[in-house]
Amino acid sequence: MDARLKQRLVGACILTAVAVIVLPMLMDGSAEDRARVMVSIPEAPNIDVKKVSVQDLRLQMERMERASATQLPREVVDENSYAADADFTLDKNSLPVSWSLQLGSFRDRENAIKLRARLRDAEHRSYILYAKTSEGETYRVFVGPMVKKSALQELQGKIEASLKLKGQVVRYRIEDDAGQLGG
Incomplete structure (x- = not known):
């Protein structure tokens, strides 16, 4: 270079x-x-300090507790006895044996729906089970299920008298719910 x-x-x-x-x-x-650094610090605020005694605080807390206690909802006590009912038996799946009242078996779905509507209008819990048989499709209409067979037999008499429908008490099986028609 x-x-x-x-x-x-x-x-x-x-x-x-x-x-x-x-x-x-x-x-x-x-x-x-x-x-040199410019720092502006505001003046201390003028605060009036009130002296409060412990007794005053206790009285105020008691008044607040009484006022809030009157505004709280009252405890609802259910006086019904829900003791275990020994009137039912369990099946092999440890489920209570229940009973339903079969009131009709139809090939036409609309007829089954009409009967279910008629039963519900009379304030009976009812349902439809759909099944395929060798004779074709069937729609069976039931009332229930109930755990006590005697209560269902009593209901059977009332339905027969009021709706002129004869029914048959059958065993309710939870497995049949797969074929239950909605609604």
Whole structure:
């Protein structure tokens, strides 16, 4: 490399270093200006402190408790006895044996739905089971299920008297619910 070029490069590096050191000092101002920091602290607020005694606090808490106690909902106590009813038996799946009242068996779905609607209008819990048999599709209409067979037989007499429908008490099986027609 040429000696002149070396001298020029060294000179340029020195000038750049001096500029980097000196220029920030010239631009920022004096050290005293940088040391001064402006802080504005507001005056302390004028607070009136009330003296409260422990007795006053207790009285106030008691008043609040009484007021909130009158607004709370009262506890509802169910006085019915739900003791275990020993009038039912369990099947092999440990489910209670239940009974239903079969009131009709139809090939036409609409007829089954009409009978179910008639039973529901008379406020009887009713349902339809759909099944495919060798003779075709059938829709069976039931009332129930009930755990007590005697209660269902009593209901059978009422339905026979009021709706002129003869029924047959049959065993209710939860497995049959898969074929239950919605609604």
